Amino acid sequence: MPYPANAFLKLAVAMTAFGFAAVAAAAADVPQVVPIHPSQFEALHLRTTLDSCTFDASSVNVELRDHLIVASFRPRLCIVPGPPAVIDIELGAYPAGDYEVQLYLKGNREPLLRLPFQVAARTVAPGDEDKPWPVADYAGLWGNRQEPGWGLTLEQGAAGDLFGALYVFDDARQPQWYTLQAGQWQTETRWSGLVVKSEGPFWAGPSYPADGAQYRGVGTATIDFAMKPGQEDQATFTYSIDGRSVSKTLMRVRLD
Known part of the structure; x- marks a missing residue:
């Protein structure tokens, strides 16, 4: 008969693996950065579908590494998966350029998703070159x-x-x-x-x-x-x- 501690450890490992699988399955839906065509210094979110039980919003962390945005969260251990939920993760605002966002489960080396995207420079319509432009966001x-x-x-x-x-x-x-x-x-x-x-x-x-x-x-x-x-x-x-x-x-x- 196995020791209770070993039995508990095996159960925890199984629950963890089950939770990771649920998150990965839910995240299989096509993710996107919103707005879809972002402009420079516009607030961005990563939108994807995750398991509502496993996803823990309080543990979300976002880091910028050059032009790589790394988002991560610590999953809850769920015996039964929750219903799929569309999740928005705030990424911040960035200057024009090419970027990639990666979403990780904390502690895992491989990301749940990789999503390249581009932030466009502000375009000026012909004839508007000399019009004033706000220097800050006053919203x-x-x-x-x-x-x-x-x-x-x-x-x-x-x-x-x-x-x-x-x-x-x-x-x-x-x-x-x-x-x-x-x-x-x-x-x-x-x-x-x-x-x-x-x-x-x-x-x-x-x-x-x-x-x-x-x-x-x-x-x-x-x-x-x-x-x-x-x-x-x-x-x-x-x-x-x-x-x-x-x-x-x-x-x-x-x-x-």
Whole structure:
């Protein structure tokens, strides 16, 4: 009769081998780097299918070795495989060039997958060579600590396009929200565009009609991200809605 310790060791080895096989089988689906055609300094993710029980997100590690990106995780030991799950692993943002990402189970020498990809340099359309280009990514949450309850959320694309969602209150203290769009960069740190008001049907209605939303331009907006010493992570936000204009100092909200 084998010693209990030896029996436990054999069971652990079997479980480990079973878990590795489950991960490898699940990862057989075609992986990809998203976005599929990344541009320089655009946030990238490795998307692949893994066993949901074996994959441990808390153990994921990503390292850059020249142009090789090494991602790894420590698998859980699962007696029964979990259902396949599509997993996104954040890789970071990189300059233009040719890269390869490899995914490893920690402790294994052979990767689960190898995926070469290319990060494209920013392309400039003919005639746009002299147009300003933002020097940083200003996407995120902006607000004023002295004026809680309203704010501005910005999303910035790889081509520098900016889109904003502004949530404020009207004279009757009723919530209103607007979008900032159809703009362009005036300088490397100053953007100007339109303020658009959106209205639509009840959010919890039984169905949402395809033509249920209405849009109208109600003003303009300018965001100046230029900073001064001692006033980092601040921006000047000037906008008008239905003929009324205000100028606010916004601070970038960074979540821990």
